[in-house]
Amino acid sequence: MFGIRNVPLLLLLLIQLLHGGSALDNGLALKPPMGWMSWQRFRCITDCELYPDECISEKLFRRNADLIVSEGYADVGYEYVIIDDCWLEKNRDNKTNKLVPDRKRFPRGLNVLADHIHANGLKFGLYQDFGTKTCAGYPGVINHMALDAETFANWDVDYVKLDGCYANVSDMATGYPEFGRLLNSTGRPMVYSCSWPAYQSELGELPEFESLKQHCNLWRNWDDIDDSFESVMQIIDYFGKNQDSMQPHAGPGHWNDPDMLILGNYGLSYDQSKLQMAIWAVLAAPLIMSNDLAQVRPEIKGILQNRDVIAVNQDSLGIQGKRLLMKQNIEVWRRPITPKVKGEYSYAVAFVSRRTDGAPYPISFTLKELSLINDNGYVVQDLFDMNNKLGVFRAESQFKTRIIPNGVNFYKFTAL
Structure with missing residues (x-):
């Protein structure tokens, strides 16, 4: 069972049927989203004493928000600063059941960070999970979906990535759309990134593209990207082999997502970095970097900020190649x-x-x-x-x- 504050599955299915004719329709992601996300580069580093410049903390996201602006990334279209997993306390608040940001690493809560990101002219993204726990073991949204959607709106979140660990894949066809509806019903515009088809693909199931288009702004299709050229090419191969089923469903407001740009880390050469950037442009993929922006070499920065390649990715026709x-x-x-x-x-x-x-x-x-x-x-x-x-x-x-x-x-x- 899953639901909104312990609402039984049958009632949740009824709610979804009542709303089945209404799409997400949030007017967002009319072009593939561009931004920066913590996961691939910083994973779940939580020891701020040993790794003060790398741990998942307010400091990390403030610094990279500042760098997106000062290093010219914002000028070419990168706008979302997205916290991935490991930002939470291990338990919800005892009295309110609300999610609680880690008190040591985010001592002022998330509104202060959101204000800083917004003051830079950027937008604030946040990770959660459809299951009982996030992939790293922190509280998920199951049984608290309405509460969490409202909490995200109150924290001034602009982008929500919903993962699918510790969840029943058979529940996702109803649960993911319901959470998207709840986000939409808050009245705050929030891009909705779904992971539902990635979990279906692990079971050999075909994604429900019509529902994805109706309820999600973008969706992960397959396996996580790793910091290696082999991983990049495996994802490219997956998109090539499955393009006939995937490609027709991409377009303004709803995109296939091959996962993060890993340029600027350890695994790609200069020319391999160009290859990932080029194919992500052809695929009309979200351009979400995951790197340490303070350490990106000038030649890699040149690839990430290539206006002509970005123009292909952001082309107004929105046709996936x-x-x-x-x-x-x-x-x-x-x-x-x-x-x-x-x-x-x-x-x-x-x-x-x-x-x-x-x-x-x-x-x-x-x-x-x-x-x-x-x-x-x-x-x-x-x-x-x-x-x-x-x-x-x-x-x-x-x-x-x-x-x-x-x-x-x-x-x-x-x-x-």
């Missing part, structure tokens, strides 16, 4: 974007090398092979170097590129 083909171990990923000229889309095209032979690999395609058939052709520019204008190409033109092993070349084909 797909893997088009593979040729000689080079994958081609393609996304329709603006401008649309006389009914013909422009495109962002990423060439991803799965080769490991140690040398840049030259390859050639006709534009027709890439399904680029605009009669007037396309102007082509390198999205990682927009000064590199490659000229005009038409359907029968040969387009040649040379890609390093485990690297990416990323181009914009602007329709004429």
Whole structure:
């Protein structure tokens, strides 16, 4: 059983049926959300004596909120500062049953932190879990959903990530939509990030995309990302293999989420960092960094702040791209974007090398092979170097590129 302050499951199902015709409809996340989240880099570090600059605390989130502004991330669109797991006391308040932020690490509560984030022109995000406990063992929302939704609104939360540990997967189809409805009913606009399909996928179940679109602004589709190139490529493969079922359901207000950007940590080289950024742009993925912004090297910061790649990710059409083909171990990923000229889309095209032979690999395609058939052709520019204008190409033109092993070349084909 699960519910709102011990409401039985049958009654909760009735409530959901009564509200079944009303979508989340919060007007948020019309473009993929951009921001910063603590989990991948800082996990559940709670010892502030040993790790004063890394522990999950008010200090950590104030500092990274300040860095988003001072280091220029806010200028290119990053706006959410999101606390992930391990921010809570182990027990709810004895008298009110409300969630309690850890008293040592968040001694002034969360409103003060929210005020600081908002004063920077940013937005405040918070993690919780649909189950009896969060993944790290702190109190979950089960049996307290209405109370917790109202608490988040009172704490001036702008973004809620709801995980699914310690929960019955069979209850998620009703419980996640109900919590989204409760968030919406507070009157405070809160982006709602669901983890429901990630838990379904572990059981080999197909996500209920129509319900996800109706009730969630974004949703995790699969496994957590780790700080490694192998993990990035496994996620890319999952999205490629399942794109026909996933891609049609992404769009303004509701996005597939392949998980955090790990650029700036330990696991990716410079070129592998470009690869993750490019494919996340093609996938219309949320761009949620998880790194130590004080330690990001200038060349990685340049990738994270590349306005032309971000423009692809944030394209107003909101069409998720797909893997088009593979040729000689080079994958081609393609996304329709603006401008649309006389009914013909422009495109962002990423060439991803799965080769490991140690040398840049030259390859050639006709534009027709890439399904680029605009009669007037396309102007082509390198999205990682927009000064590199490659000229005009038409359907029968040969387009040649040379890609390093485990690297990416990323181009914009602007329709004429």
